[in-house]
Amino acid sequence: MLDQAYALRGLSRDEVLSRAPDAVVEDGVRYERLRPVARVRAASLWPGFFYFDGDRQVMLYAGAPEDVDPDALAAALGPGAHELRSRAGKRAVLYVWPERGVAFSEEDGAVDFLEVFAPTTLADYSERIYEDPGQFIR
Amino acid sequence: MTKRAKEDELTAERRTPEAVPAPAGPPPELARVLAAQRGAGNAMVSRALIKQRTGVRQIHGDWIGDIVNKAKKSAGMPYVATIGSEKVQVVSAAEEAEAARIIKDIQDKYGIEVSTSKGVQAVKDHYDKAPEDVRKKVKGATWLFAELVALERALAHFAPILGSRRSTSERIGAEQEITSASKVDQSITKNTATGALDDATLGEFFRDSKNFALFTPGETSDIDFPGDVPKQLEATTVHEIAHGLMKYAEGDFMKETGYWTDRATKSGTAGAEAPPTSYGDKNASEDLSESTMFFFVSPDRLKNGDGSAAAGTPGNPCPKRYAFLEKIVGKWKLPVGDFPTPNKDTAYA
Numbered sequence A: 001m002l003d004q005a006y007a008l009r010g011l012s013r014d015e016v017l018s019r020a021p022d023a024v025v026e027d028g029v030r031y032e033r034l035r036p037v038a039r040v041r042a043a044s045l046w047p048g049f050f051y052f053d054g055d056r057q058v059m060l061y062a063g064a065p066e067d068v069d070p071d072a073l074a075a076a077l078g079p080g081a082h083e084l085r086s087r088a089g090k091r092a093v094l095y096v097w098p099e100r101g102v103a104f105s106e107e108d109g110a111v112d113f114l115e116v117f118a119p120t121t122l123a124d125y126s127e128r129i130y131e132d133p134g135q136f137i138r
Numbered sequence B: 001m002t003k004r005a006k007e008d009e010l011t012a013e014r015r016t017p018e019a020v021p022a023p024a025g026p027p028p029e030l031a032r033v034l035a036a037q038r039g040a041g042n043a044m045v046s047r048a049l050i051k052q053r054t055g056v057r058q059i060h061g062d063w064i065g066d067i068v069n070k071a072k073k074s075a076g077m078p079y080v081a082t083i084g085s086e087k088v089q090v091v092s093a094a095e096e097a098e099a100a101r102i103i104k105d106i107q108d109k110y111g112i113e114v115s116t117s118k119g120v121q122a123v124k125d126h127y128d129k130a131p132e133d134v135r136k137k138v139k140g141a142t143w144l145f146a147e148l149v150a151l152e153r154a155l156a157h158f159a160p161i162l163g164s165r166r167s168t169s170e171r172i173g174a175e176q177e178i179t180s181a182s183k184v185d186q187s188i189t190k191n192t193a194t195g196a197l198d199d200a201t202l203g204e205f206f207r208d209s210k211n212f213a214l215f216t217p218g219e220t221s222d223i224d225f226p227g228d229v230p231k232q233l234e235a236t237t238v239h240e241i242a243h244g245l246m247k248y249a250e251g252d253f254m255k256e257t258g259y260w261t262d263r264a265t266k267s268g269t270a271g272a273e274a275p276p277t278s279y280g281d282k283n284a285s286e287d288l289s290e291s292t293m294f295f296f297v298s299p300d301r302l303k304n305g306d307g308s309a310a311a312g313t314p315g316n317p318c319p320k321r322y323a324f325l326e327k328i329v330g331k332w333k334l335p336v337g338d339f340p341t342p343n344k345d346t347a348y349a
């Protein structure tokens, strides 16, 4: 799935729409701190969403991707993951490889969601994309 | 006396225990705990109670504790009763009998075992990546009588899909998602190598264990209902139960409210009704649990909002969520007269 994501990461909005006649576009939405953005579902290309700021892709997202082993994903990404609080739940952990442009949330051996974005720094990811869900207390 | 007034009185009694009479005198550990309990009522004291908890267990688990509790019981003071495998703080023999009745009824009517050891094991199992020395410190705790009352009230809202009645409900085809309830001292902050004992978590659901636990910090919390701890206990318990019993409705909930694209991601769609609280803004599961909590415990709060949040922001009025839950609960299909109607905000007793 990671290879598929890397191949799609650089596509512009026009490129996605031209490749995916099934694409459905919603303008003026958000993805965490990224807003306003356009959300594009193009199931023939990717089992999740593309998010665009204008023509520029700012996030490739997949919610609860099937048959993705978090350990295999982590092994493929290598060392250097940062751990952040995940919005998926108290026991979930968001692992971020900002320099690789990948983050995923894991809980109980399953991937809650996968994010693929342009490589950046942890500070930039934290300020521009990530939204801290706050403490889980119940 | 109304049930509510009785609970308040009992709670007040619990919080103002007298000193253990001479000549026995309380052991130093007990004295410190009793002193802390006199001032119970805020988070700081709650944390202090947690820190004393090990001492409490040691006292309860040995002969000195037994003697002290017998002395307190015969002196008409609050004491810790042993009911089956559970420890329950009560103020009288009558209250002890009522606690025993609640525990038995919850098992018989709802198919839910009140078992603190199962909650302790659930925490350990679900925080398998936390340090071993932290996991070893997860311990059971003494139930407050008010917590058992809240547990019974909370479960009653879901009665049509619990125990033997589940087999005549819409949920007949699915196994009951919760089979035990526990009182545990503390959870763990996170499931990583830096996990530590948790001073803040009020309750937690453990799907794989079919268990939910209430934790010591919840004893004094009134986070949603300021000044009304018994109502908060019921609300927190409903929230945890909803994580299990309402999970099946999560997909339809997301579709009908339009606020989520999936369990973990907000749609950002303009005009979508937001969750009833900021806490429910974390993910769709928390949203559904918060919504269910207010639906049963404070329906007007769900319908009308917190009075200050703008439409589309957490805390806004949630008529869509109310209608959704009314529909879902209505499908549980019960005989007339046995329907789990929401509480009236003004008629809690």
Ligand SMILES: [Zn+2]
Pocket: A138, B239, B243, B285, B286, B289
């Ligand atoms: Zn929750």
